[in-house]
Amino acid sequence: MIQTRELTKQYGRFTAVDGVNLNIAAGEIYGFLGPNGAGKTSTIMMLLGVVKPTRGEISLFGERYSPGRLDLRRRIGVVPEKHPLGMWTWMTAAEYLQTFADLFGLKNAGPRIDHLLERVGLAEVRNKRFSEFSRGMLQKLSIVRALLHDPDILFLDEPISGLDPFGVKQIRDLILEENRDGRTIFISSHILSEMEKICHRVAIIFGGRLMAEDAMKSLLSTLAKDREIHVDLESIPEGLTERIKGLPFVLEATQTENKLLVKVPKSGDYRKELSKHLIDQNLVPLSIQEKSLSLEEAFVTITQENIDLFARIGGKA
């Protein structure tokens, strides 16, 4: 659905995006991650046709895309991070949405506006000036605006930043619902725990280059150096940790209160052996589970590795 080939953006002598190749399939939720200044915004702006690439190609829906392709732009819905209130403070939510419906040439958009407002819980305030809206309400209104013309792809930039937990859940549910209806979702966010919950695939950009692009599970499994098994016990007898450390497959073992943390090589599943060893010692494991690498840890691993690499070769991260 979205493909880029050697996408590059230079501002003078500074290369913000350097030969990025993305491949986003129809129907997936794609997370685009990167620290500040990594080239994330420049990449997104090029994908949205707002910034012209210095080199490289973008294809949308199988067609070559350039900023002049307004026909392709109408198949995209965008929820920007900031909502530019300043210009339309006199409009009500309904008037604002009607303006965008008119821009998209939608006939008889009233019922669709009502339906979408209902869906995000803003129906009650449809005739209220949206300059009085809270951050969460504005975010929902922005999503409604982006969905008005029934786009094939929805771009969301930091959709949940600044929202309370209830607002986060509402937006997350909305995104998942839209995706279930077949819409492709492209999200850029710093809130990695949320990205981990909703994204099918993620890409990590750093220093203008694409460092990783993979399915969430496979990315986390590739980056994990070893596995960590957490065992809950009623009590931990003296010397148990040392005995566990002596097992051939154990790399490291530590304890916190009644919990045993055991690191094992990522090549195998050692839960059964560990459980057997504990039972042999007349101990009853209350729970035994493997803790996988979080997206946040993976992100830190990738970016830290590159910061170290830059430091070694004398560059700047």
Added chain:
Amino acid sequence: MNERMNATSVLARRRIYETFISPGFYIAMSLGLVLAYLLVSGFVRAVDSSGLAFGLNPLYDLIGRSLEGAFGRTLVEKLFAEGPFVFALYIGFLPMLLYLAVSSVFRFGLEKKIGALELLAYGPADGTAGFLAAFLKDLLLTVIYLAVLLVFFAVTAALNNLLLGPTFFFTLVILLFVAAAVYSYGVFASTLTDNSASAVALFLGLMVFFLIILMGSFTIVSGYVRNLSTVFAWVVKWISPLFYWNLAMQAVEIQGWLLYAVSLVVLLVLGAVVLAASHFILKARGVRP
């Protein structure tokens, strides 16, 4: 193309509505009409049996001396040959011209800065649709205001037992074309700059520069202006809306209708060229500051 036209039309309609619900338009209109009224009523008091005598009315005394100093006696005589209406039309029109042009330039810069233009660009609109909408809005409101001025002067003339001469009507048309070219320079200044303040400064700077060049072509206020205008006049006058305004006014005076029509057409072409240049500048620079 259809999408841009639709976006332009939608945005222009919203902006016209916005203008009508904001006080600026009515303030500019009131100011223009009050000034025009003062000039017409002052004229009546500055006329005696020998004709117009500027000294009879303090306002006209000031106007007469200022205009003579800047543009020479010949122009002043031509300006009041048909009574007060041509001059009052200029003065009555100026506040609205400035309000529409400056507010559009300011707004475009602000839209760019806060990301409103970018938001429009995500949809089936682009920067060009944004500035075309502002241009169309200004042009339409100018037509409306000129119609208001026409009615106002017709009533004022009737009340003061005066007549609107042919030069007044020709000037009315010229003002519309000059305004179109001026608005296109407003768009041009907006696309070249990154924020409202610099856009307004560039636009006003350009207009003052064109005015100085024009003044240089009349009898001159100072040697500096004369020298300046000599150097730049040949280059700048071709891109100055004020040059074609002067040409059209001269055509009315000598009843050279072909020259009059050509001046109007050139003003249109000038506006179109400046808008096209703005389109390419915006395309190259993007809608982000």
